[in-house]
Amino acid sequence: MLCLACVCVAWVLSHRRQQQQLDVVSAVADRDFADITETLEGTQRDLEAAQAINRVYVEETRHLADARLGAVLELARDTPGVTLPGLAHPDLAGGVLAGVHGELLDKVAAGIRAIREDMSGTTLTTIRHALAEPQSRLVRLLHQIDAELAVHKDRPEAVASLMRIDPHASASLHGLQRLRILCGETPGVQRSTSQILDMVEAARGRIQAHD
Template sequence: MIEPLVTTATLLGGGFAVTAVGLVRQTRAKRALAARLGPLEREHFAAQQVTGALHEESKHLAETRMPALVNAAARGQRGVTVPGLCVGYLAGTPIDGYHQAVLGLCDEAISITRDRIGLAARSSVRDIIDEAQTYLIRCQMKAVEEMDRYPEGTAYHQSLMDLDHLVTRALHTLQRTRILTGSWPGLQRADCTFREIVESARGRIDALLRVNYTYEPGTGEVWVEGRVVEPITVALTELLSNATTYSDGKVSVEVQQIQTGYCIVVDDAGLNMNVYQRQEAAQLLTQRTVLDVTSLPDTQHLGFPVIGRLASEYGFNADVSSTSPFGGVRAVLRVPRDLLGHGPTDEEREAERQAAAASVVSQPLIPEQQLSPDGFGSPSGGSDSPGLPQRRRRSPRHASTALPRASEPAPPEDPDAFLEGFANLTAAIREGENDQTEGEQSRD
């Protein structure tokens, strides 16, 4: 009985031993397999994380970064910034470089396209302005010729002066546009004094009677170089227009001497500017802005960009950071000594005197027998061409007799002759335009 039990126990023990050995080998095999699969699983998990990050970053590029770049570069929206990567650990990686390259190419494409379109548009605008400015200058010359032909103090002469003022305002509007398109003011003048510059700028605004110029011979008769006379006049016109627009009372203008040259001070009693407006004005007055005619800003606030471009181009500067004694804005236009001129030479003065003398002794506009005792011709004096009473050129009077006496009656006015004079002016302008058109067609 004992032997079978021993045999059975032996067999069971051997089976358990074999099973234990198998389990140990199986465990070791699983551990070896797990050791081999661990890096693969980690690599697979890391690959899944990278794929997800790339997906999020591409989505962020398409939905956030590119639209922000288009809004800032193409649409010109202010305060828009292009965000960076949404996944921080991708910074500095090739993915970051590729996305930056895409954004850079898009920005460059927008810039190149805008520059080409803007260049073509500015060229077209300048061509249109040149033609319009030419016709306005010719119209102004005709009006000045008519004013020289007829006496002052009449309704006809005043109407011509009003017409000349409207043409001057239109010319200034064209000037400010062509300046912002990268061109020059379109007018070259000889050396002028500060007095002439102030009076010229004052005559280019609507509220000219509200501008009070404090004239002092020591500063008012200082000459300015002709090359910068028109740019300074345009800049001063913008300052005067801004002062009269934002104030109701008088605007004071004074020319002062400083260590570096001279300055034109404009004081108004209107609304003052806050800190942000002063900062924006200072930026516009110091940058050389070229107008993008494809996306025009508010056309009512182009004065400071005009001044900034002229100042950077011709060497003077403007400042509106001070407060005037009247509570408004004090605008200062500084002209350095390098821009001062010398005025006409003795030869030029002599030539002007000779030209004036020649115009005085020239043939009268109407025959002598048609003149009335007071120097005015009668509209029914037998002339072949109808028109207003015409005045004969006489030698200049002395200062004591320059103004008419209050007791002298004003010359009578003829309404029919007034209308006929306007008709003659219109016909003369049309005749000049037709001559120019025929000349252009003959050249073609």
């Protein structure tokens, strides 16, 4: 009888220990589950925040392509009344994305200016070269008029005829010279030494209605 009682007591004690162990395991499992749930909820919040930031970045980049780049092109063309739009999301100002977009716009504008300057330089060079030949011909014509005046100085009719032609040729030459000056070149005939009387005499033939 005593042995049976001992067995019963031992079984009860063993059952209690097992129950206590189960309670401990259950408590740990509940705590771990709560931690996992909290972690998952935090991850979900982080994911939603990242998705919101991504949407803002996509919208800002679309605004850059649709509005801001077009305005930079128009400003580079000197289109009146055009202003550069700001950020679609002003709260991005001072951030990395705003800085990158600003650098991109600056580089696009600088590139357009460089292209325009290159094109302008090429165009001006072409014009200068195109005007060189007619300018040389007009210079030779004026020299020929001077030579003919010297040859026919005793023939008033010939002198009068040449003097009527001279101002028109001179005006045409001056027009070409002005165009070449506008194209960045100083044209004209340069002489190292000239007598003042020769200069005055030559100028008389370049003035319309000088007599």
